[in-house]
Amino acid sequence: MTDILTHTDGGVMTVTLNRVEKKNSITAAMYGAMADALQSAAGNAAIRVVVLQGHETVFSAGNDIGDFLNKPPAGENSPVFRFLRGIAAFPKPLLAAVCGPAVGVGTTMLFHCDLVYAGDNAAFSMPFVNLGLCPEAASSLLVPQMLGYHRAAEALLMGEPFMAEAALEVGLVNRVLPPTEANGYAQAQARKLAAKPISSLVETKRLMKKGQAALVVQQMDDEGASFGRMLREPAAKEAFSAFMERRKPDFSQF
Helix, strand or coil, rough: CCCCCEEECCEEEEEEEEEHHHHHCHHHHHHHHHHHHHHHHHHHHCEEEEEEEEEECCCCEEHHHHHHHHCCCCCCCHHHHHHHHHHHHCCEEEEEEEECEEECCHHHHHHCEEEEECCCEEECCCCHHHHHHCCCCHHHHCCCCCEEEEEHHHHHHHHEEEEEEHHHCCCCEEEEECHHHHHHHHHHHHHHCCCCCCHHHHHHHHHHHCCCHHHHHHHHHHHHHHHHHHHCHHHHHHHHHHHHHCCCCHHHHC
């Protein structure tokens, strides 16, 4: 079974996280497949809109920890960084349908989407600090912009989940729906967009994003450097060891 499915119909490419038995945790190979899909969609005139989706019970549990430890990101050409750069720079409308847990990058990737529809079971969390790490995907820039500093600090420093209605309140999602309807609704909205002039969609998105495009790239670079350094430090090693050993981490000495 393929962990990332792509399907194109009526100008809409749908990219589906298809590893439900592992809570759609993302491996390096999956990041590479998603990066390739976005690159292909950006250069294909027949594709006008992209939709990212998971299952009605789970969007993504974030990085696959075992795969991540065995294949840590190695430079800017690693699959995860290719995906993050690709999603940040994607020129066409990008939608997401999110149900169930959206952990780590499962949440931060949404800040680069143009429209996000959530099931009422969606739970968003960015627990980087709890793993001895720092934010990624330019979330240290984009989360305070959207949520305001204090709510961003709560989300990023505490790392605790917030639910769909809270995400709707701060503007991270456009609409909350029953989980069985979220993917279908995103598809319907994507078809509406695909019927519009692609030049107008692309130019409007470019103009909305241009003011901070360079800042996003710079923030991703800064975060990536810090993330790579912190991944090698004792706090992260303790956090990941505790996760693999199914115990509570002890950060008292760090």
